[in-house]
Amino acid sequence: MEPVVVNREATRRRLTEKQADTVDKLTRAAMEVLSREGFAGLTVRMVAASAGVGTATAYTYFSSKEHLVAEMFWRRLAATPAPSDETVTDTTARAVAVLRQIALLVADEPELAGAVTSALLGTDPDVAHLRLRIGTEIRTRLVDALGANADPETVETLELLYAGALVRAGMGYASYTEIADRLEGAALRVLQD
Numbered sequence: 001m002e003p004v005v006v007n008r009e010a011t012r013r014r015l016t017e018k019q020a021d022t023v024d025k026l027t028r029a030a031m032e033v034l035s036r037e038g039f040a041g042l043t044v045r046m047v048a049a050s051a052g053v054g055t056a057t058a059y060t061y062f063s064s065k066e067h068l069v070a071e072m073f074w075r076r077l078a079a080t081p082a083p084s085d086e087t088v089t090d091t092t093a094r095a096v097a098v099l100r101q102i103a104l105l106v107a108d109e110p111e112l113a114g115a116v117t118s119a120l121l122g123t124d125p126d127v128a129h130l131r132l133r134i135g136t137e138i139r140t141r142l143v144d145a146l147g148a149n150a151d152p153e154t155v156e157t158l159e160l161l162y163a164g165a166l167v168r169a170g171m172g173y174a175s176y177t178e179i180a181d182r183l184e185g186a187a188l189r190v191l192q193d
Contacts, residue, residue: 023071044062045058062126070122092188099161113170
């Protein structure tokens, strides 16, 4: 399998290689700070210090902690190839695999999972831009899984299912693994009708 190349362009501007390395340092440091402090305790200033860069430099790339966490999720999604099993011709199985993968993307990292839920619901314009990129990527994966003749209403219903499921997981109603199972069952009901 070919390695996935993550678009190293940040939300706010195109990056030189050195700038891209700084953004990578900041996102790695953010994960460390998030694991230690939680989303409530995370600050851009802490992340900058942990990454060994100035606070002003960090704010050059990220407008807020919500923007930083949303970027972390976007990078995780972009670096994760869509499930692809060319031997599976069943569009339902492919679409369910896409939804399950998205639901489990941060399942093993509860601090990140909760932070992503909070961050993506924010009003920061840079987060809004990332929400659009994330939503477009997920829609593309669902359409690819369902095939060229994918019904737009079915795709939208699946989008509503995963969005609601991830919010429920983020609110602590169930673990991400449990939510992935419930999402799979709900998607099967939609796709088999």
